[in-house]
Structure formats: structure tokens, C-alpha cells
Amino acid sequence: MSRDVRICFVGDSLVAGLGDRQCLGWPGRLAARAIGAGRPVTYYNLGVRAQTSADIAARWESECEQRLPEGIDARVVFSFGINDTLLDEGKVRVPTERSLADLTAILRRAKARRWETMVVAPPPVIDDEQNGRIEKLDAHFTEICEAEDIPYVRIHQPLRHSEIWMREMSAGDGYHPGAAGYEEFAALIVPLWLLWLSEPGSGLPVVG
């Protein structure tokens, strides 16, 4: 008898898989990989274009609540930050302290709900100056997740050195890859992903 694992992927347009002609993005690829590996999961994609940590903080819980009833192995994967670091009239859309406060608040609420959580780093974009800001956010996110005891998947640096990823950044709109880029993104997460799924979630009733 397999566990009833349901997973919400919460984040921005990269989570939604914008630009992927196959309409899977990296979350759809991870879900399909889990099923292929004999670990059935219910897959919910809650990525929304243009959203910052503040936008996500305001909606994630009510949307996850609809999808994660009591008595299942309920999980949430978060990935955001790129839109926080976008410049708007010379200022970032969300100041760093606010991004960090949003992430901390989100992780604590998820823990209170007993939803098993994982965070995936914001990937690199075409613009090097913005990548500098994303890397700083990534370093802070790493610390927060360590302090909160939540797995954080550091995909920013490997993708910056990925020929496929950076080529797709140049070929596309500078922010979203195509199918091959999302495949590369997912492949970096797969080992940790399957390991994470193999452990029962904390919200499960203890059965003898």
C-alpha cells in the first residue's frame, strides 16, 4: 500500500514552466520522474507569472489548503526570488529584508501546518547584474533554510555553468528556457527529490 503523497509547487513563472512547449516545466518533469520511479504523487503546479515573494506569501496557504487535506502525506516545494530582484525605476521590486522575512514566515506556517517543505533556489537569468542580486538572495535563502531545517536545493550556480541553460537564456526572452532548459533544471534536483519522497512526511498519522 503506497502513501497518498500530494505535492504543491508554489512560485513564479519558472515554476509554471513558461516557455516550455511540452507544458511541464521542471515541476512536471519531477512529478513524472517520481511516478516513473514507482512513487505515485498527485501533482499541483501553483506557479504564477511575475509574482514576487510578497505576492506568493499572500496566496500560497489558501491555495495549498484546498489541495492538501488532512490525513495525506502533504508537501510543498517553493521556488521564487527572481522577480524580487527585478529593477523598477532603479529600485528592486522587493527589498532583500522583505524577501527573507517572507520566506521565513512561509516556512514557519508550512511547519505549523505539518506540510513537508523543500525550497529550490532561483535560477540565473540573462542579465549579469541581476544574477549578482539573485546570488546574494540565494546565499541568504541558504542560511534561512539551514536555520529552519528545510532542504534547500542550490541550482543557481550549476545552471550558471550549464551551457544548455545559458544558451536558452540567450535564445529566449532572457528569463525562461525551453523544454531542454527545464529538463536540465529538473535533472539537477532528481537525486535529492527521490530521496526526499522516500521519507514519510511529518504530517502523517503514525500507523502501527
Next chain:
Amino acid sequence: MSRDVRICFVGDSLVAGLGDRQCLGWPGRLAARAIGAGRPVTYYNLGVRAQTSADIAARWESECEQRLPEGIDARVVFSFGINDTLLDEGKVRVPTERSLADLTAILRRAKARRWETMVVAPPPVIDDEQNGRIEKLDAHFTEICEAEDIPYVRIHQPLRHSEIWMREMSAGDGYHPGAAGYEEFAALIVPLWLLWLSEPGSGLPVVG
């Protein structure tokens, strides 16, 4: 310059694509088909397991609002009803009048928001008695959509005569097909789907 078309698929586990090892369901297949046909769309899947028309009526608007900002070609595809007709201690989970009131209210709100809307019929399941109740709901849904001037895609009857669909109902849990069944489902909708997408949505600003 192509229109910025963003589409939310709202409904139950059939919309979510439960049972599809490819994690696309029929909505993901429709979105991929549109992109393949040179009509880029942003694809949001808001199907949730076990939800009735009442559950959906309570959450669909706030979730779509997050994803459909002003100034785009905003669309919503609805599909629900199977869970309304499930028996719980001898009574259906949602009485017919309530299902119909929910659909009517949803369509009118969508029109008020200027979101272009389409409704897809609830498909057949393994149980013939329940299929009888779904068919009655389907007939009412047809009338409502006609009265509200909303396209309604009658996939219930052709799927009931589809060897692939009914075989996958028997092979699976009786409610969810595998990839081949979802492909069959999507194929029935494709012609109307591409036609529907070729027409600009009503919420678009008129540009000279």
C-alpha cells in the same frame, strides 16, 4: 505580435490529470497543442481532487484573479460535476439544483470579470448508475451554457462510446484514465479549442 493569452483550467481531479504518468491531463495536452499550432498560451491547471461544484464555486475566482491580470486575453475553462453525483450514504454529494446554481453563478461572475469562458462536460466513469446521473447533469449544463451563450463541449457521449476511455476506466480506479485516455479526451476538444483560441477574448482593450 501575438496576443498574451492566459488560460486557467478549473475543476476536479480529471482536470488535474490524476493517473496520467506524463502529468499533463487533457488540459496540458490542449495547451501543448495550441503552442504547437503557433498559438502561444500561458497554461495554469487549477484542478483539485475530490472537489464538487460547490467547492469550486468557493475558490475559483480568487485563484483565477491571481493569474489573470488586466490587459491580457484572459480565459477560463471549467469542467466539473462527477463528484457532485457521487453517493454519500444514499444521497448525492451535491443536489442537482445546487450544481446548476453553482455553474450559473460561476459563468455570470466570469462574464462580469470579462474572462472568456468555456465549459467541458463531465466525462463518463465506470459505474453505469452514476453515468445516468452525470448524463442528466450534462443535459442541464448544456441548457445553462446555451442560455448564458458560453461554449459547452459535449465529450460525455463520445467518451462513453470510446473503447480506449472505457477500457482505461476498467483498468484503473474507475474514475481516472491513463495517458491514452487523456489523449482521447483532448483530441475530442482540439478542433473547437483551436477555433476558440483564434478569436480574441472579450476582455481585451480595443487597439486600432
